[in-house]
Amino acid sequence: MAVYLFYFFIFPGLLFAAVTGAFLSWFDRKITARVQFRKGPPLLQPFYDFFKLVLVKETILPKHGSPFMFLMSPVFAVFGAAMAAVFILLPLFNITTGFKGDLLVIFYLLTIPSFSYIMGALASGNPLAAVGGSREMKLILSYELTFLLVIAGIIMKCGQQFDLYTIIQTQQSGSSFIGSISGVLLFITGIFCIQAKLALVPFDMPEAEAEITEGIFIEYSGAAYGFIKLAKYIMFFILPSFLIALLMNGFNLSGWGILWTVLKVILVVLLLTLIRNTNPRVKIKQAISFFAVWMNLLAVIAIVLIAFGY
Amino acid sequence: MGFKSFCFKKSLWVFHFGGASCNNCDIEILDCLTPRHDLERFGILLVGSIRHADVLLVNGSINKRDKDRLLEIYNQAPKPILVVAIGACGCTGGIFAEGITFAGPVDKIIPVDAYIPGCPPKPEAIIGGIVKLLNK
Numbered sequence: 001m002a003v004y005l006f007y008f009f010i011f012p013g014l015l016f017a018a019v020t021g022a023f024l025s026w027f028d029r030k031i032t033a034r035v036q037f038r039k040g041p042p043l044l045q046p047f048y049d050f051f052k053l054v055l056v057k058e059t060i061l062p063k064h065g066s067p068f069m070f071l072m073s074p075v076f077a078v079f080g081a082a083m084a085a086v087f088i089l090l091p092l093f094n095i096t097t098g099f100k101g102d103l104l105v106i107f108y109l110l111t112i113p114s115f116s117y118i119m120g121a122l123a124s125g126n127p128l129a130a131v132g133g134s135r136e137m138k139l140i141l142s143y144e145l146t147f148l149l150v151i152a153g154i155i156m157k158c159g160q161q162f163d164l165y166t167i168i169q170t171q172q173s174g175s176s177f178i179g180s181i182s183g184v185l186l187f188i189t190g191i192f193c194i195q196a197k198l199a200l201v202p203f204d205m206p207e208a209e210a211e212i213t214e215g216i217f218i219e220y221s222g223a224a225y226g227f228i229k230l231a232k233y234i235m236f237f238i239l240p241s242f243l244i245a246l247l248m249n250g251f252n253l254s255g256w257g258i259l260w261t262v263l264k265v266i267l268v269v270l271l272l273t274l275i276r277n278t279n280p281r282v283k284i285k286q287a288i289s290f291f292a293v294w295m296n297l298l299a300v301i302a303i304v305l306i307a308f309g310y
Numbered sequence: 311m312g313f314k315s316f317c318f319k320k321s322l323w324v325f326h327f328g329g330a331s332c333n334n335c336d337i338e339i340l341d342c343l344t345p346r347h348d349l350e351r352f353g354i355l356l357v358g359s360i361r362h363a364d365v366l367l368v369n370g371s372i373n374k375r376d377k378d379r380l381l382e383i384y385n386q387a388p389k390p391i392l393v394v395a396i397g398a399c400g401c402t403g404g405i406f407a408e409g410i411t412f413a414g415p416v417d418k419i420i421p422v423d424a425y426i427p428g429c430p431p432k433p434e435a436i437i438g439g440i441v442k443l444l445n446k
Contacts, residue, residue, distance in 0.1 A: 029350070038348040045353050048320040052364070056318045058388040060361060213358035221361040221388040 012089030014082040014234070021233035022046035027266070028236070028273045035277045046233065053226030060221050065125030073120030074220070074227035080112025081234035088242050091165040092251045101162040103151055106242065110197065113231050114140050117206070117216050120228075124219035132215025136199075136206035138284050142291040143196040143203075149299035150190045153182065154246045156306045168250035176249035181310050185302035187247050189295050191271060194239045196287070198232075201276040205284050240268040318364065318390070319444050321353040325363030327383055330406075331370025334430035335397040339367060341433045349437070365392045365440075368416045371399035371406035377413040384420045392443060393422045396436065398429040 007013055025046050033040030061067040087106045090097050099105075114136060121133035157177055158167050177183040196203040207215040220228060244250060244264050251261045282290070328336055342349045343356055357363055360383050372380060384393070395416040398404035403415045416422050423446070426439035 033348070033350060037345040039351045040348075041350050041353055042320075045321065048317045048353055051313070051317040052321045055314050056390065057364070058390075060386075060388050209358045214362065217362075218359045219361055225362060 007086050007090065008082060012093060013086045014078070017082065017085035017089065017234045017237050018230055021235070021237035022050070024240075024265070024269050025233055025236050027269060028276075031270065031273045032277055035274070046229075050226050050229055050233075053229060054223045057222035057225075059223050060219075062124045062126070062219055065219075066123040069123035070120055070219070071224055073116040073123065074224050074231065076116035076119070077113040077231035078227050078234070080109055080116065081231045081238070084109035084112070085234055085238045088164065088238050088245065091163075091168055092241060092245050093253065094251075096165045097163075099163060102164055103155065103162050103167075106164070107148065107151060110235075110239070110242075111140065111144065113235060114197070117228070120220070121216035126219050128212045129216055129218050131212050132206045132208075132218070135284050136216055138288060139196055139199075139203060139206060142288040143193050143295075146189060146291050146295045146299055147193040147197075149296060149303065150186050150193060151246070153186050153299060153303045153306055156303060157182065164245055168245055171249045172252070176247065178247045178249075180305075182302040182305040183247055185298050185305070187243070189299045189302070190243050190247065191268075191275070192291075192295055194243060195272060195275055196291070197239055198235060198272070200272060202279040202282050203287050204281055205287070208281060236269075237265075240265055240272070243268060322364045322392075322440075322444075323355050323357045323362050324365045324367055325357055325360050325383075325387070327366060327368045327380060329368065329370030329372045329376045329380070329399070331397075331399065335369035335400070338430045338433055338436065339369065339396065342436050347433045347437065349440075352440075354440070360386050361388060363387055363391065365394060367394050367396055368422075369396040369400045371403060371409075372413050372416060372419060373406075373409075373411040374413045375411075377419055380416070380419055392424070393420055394424045394426060394439065394443065395422045396426045396439075397431060398427055401425045401427045404429060 009015060023043075023046070026041065026043055029045065030040040062070055084106055087097070087102050087109060118133045118136050121129040121136070154167060154177065155162060158170050161167060161170070171177060178187050199206055205215075207217060212218070217225065217228060241251070248264055252258070253261065326336070326339060341347065360366075366384065366387060368380065384391075393416070395401050399406060400416050403412055406412050407415075413419070424439050424443040426436055428435055431439070
């Protein structure tokens with residue numbers, strides 16, 4: 001029992017994923033600043049933001065809404081993100097969970113933060129939050145099928161294995177999946193799915209800062225917003241590492257492998273940041289057709305290629 | 311300086327309230343966030359929602375219609391919040407001080423923590439004002 005609590009709260013779960021994700025989100029802001037020829041925030045900026053929100057600021061409850069749902073949804077978001085972190089990071093750190101079929105569980109756990117943002121937005125009773133919530137819902141509808149197709153492609157490539165540990169072991173004993181044509185196609189599709197899951201710029205219409213002023217998070221303040229930040233930090237670390245586990249050979253924690261592991265995570269985050277900084281926000285209709293037509297097409301092509309052994 | 315106030319001072323999120331402004335102060339405020347001055351290196355961000363704000367920047371002369379909005383925005387803000395009046399109009403009323411629609415400078419409506427005078431104040435003056443506010 002104690003070891004499970006340790007897994008959830010300390011090592012691969014809440015604390016570790018949040019701290020690493022906070023550093024990655026600093027990296028994201030710093031690269032954004034460098035792209036715009038600015039200097040960027042100091043290293044500990046995400047921690048200052050989080051502790052300020054949790055310790056200093058007042059939390060305001062909505063008058064025309066459901067305060068209970070409004071306060072619980074950030075907690076659900078953090079719970080879902082930390083749970084997904086446990087399931088993704090344990091196989092990456094070479095600890096087998098002994099659970100065949102955890103890929104599907106990870107797929108469902110990764111949607112919990114988005115769903116709880118929607119619940120919180122709709123519970124806040126703000127019209128702009130409702131607009132943001134409906135956009136987030138449409139975004140989920142558009143990218144989830146693509147994400148599932150990516151996972152299906154990986155499962156086929158690995159020979160009908162449904163657990164992450166076996167997928168990582170197969171890659172480490174053979175070659176990593178990204179070294180083939182279908183792997184490259186799946187990587188491109190996966191990167192765009194992650195971009196939409198993190199609500200980064202081409203797909204940030206749920207929290208469009210300029211038009212609906214943070215959208216789904218407009219009513220959140222103080223500790224509740226701090227918890228949302230925490231969930232975002234965790235997601236910012238585990239989604240790139242999930243992609244690394246699926247396609248790029250997983251983590252290697254011996255000798256020089258540690259350096260490669262860190263470089264891989266940084267490379268994926270850098271790619272996300274550069275896509276974020278070089279694109280405008282698309283309309284929700286464009287995002288849906290982008291995923292429903294083009295990304296699905298790419299994933300299906302990759303699956304067909306896998307069936308033919310490429 | 312305690313841990314709480316240290317974190318607060320390291321991460322100020324700014325909400326910008328423009329009264330009946332002539333836009334010069336708005337341009338100078340935006341200039342603070344551009345590459346030349348880059349306030350993000352002190353952790354200062356411009357946010358879209360008053361619920362996330364730590365600093366309320368008010369510029370422009372406050373007329374009778376703005377007054378209700380300003381009070382509403384101030385009451386919606388999570389406390390503690392710092393209020394900064396920017397520009398001659400925000401601090402004293404400037405050339406609008408005797409106009410018939412003028413509803414008093416900002417500090418007659420809500421408590422103000424710092425005044426940054428100028429028409430418009432330079433970005434350096436705005437940064438200087440914020441530094442003085444942080445050291446208070």
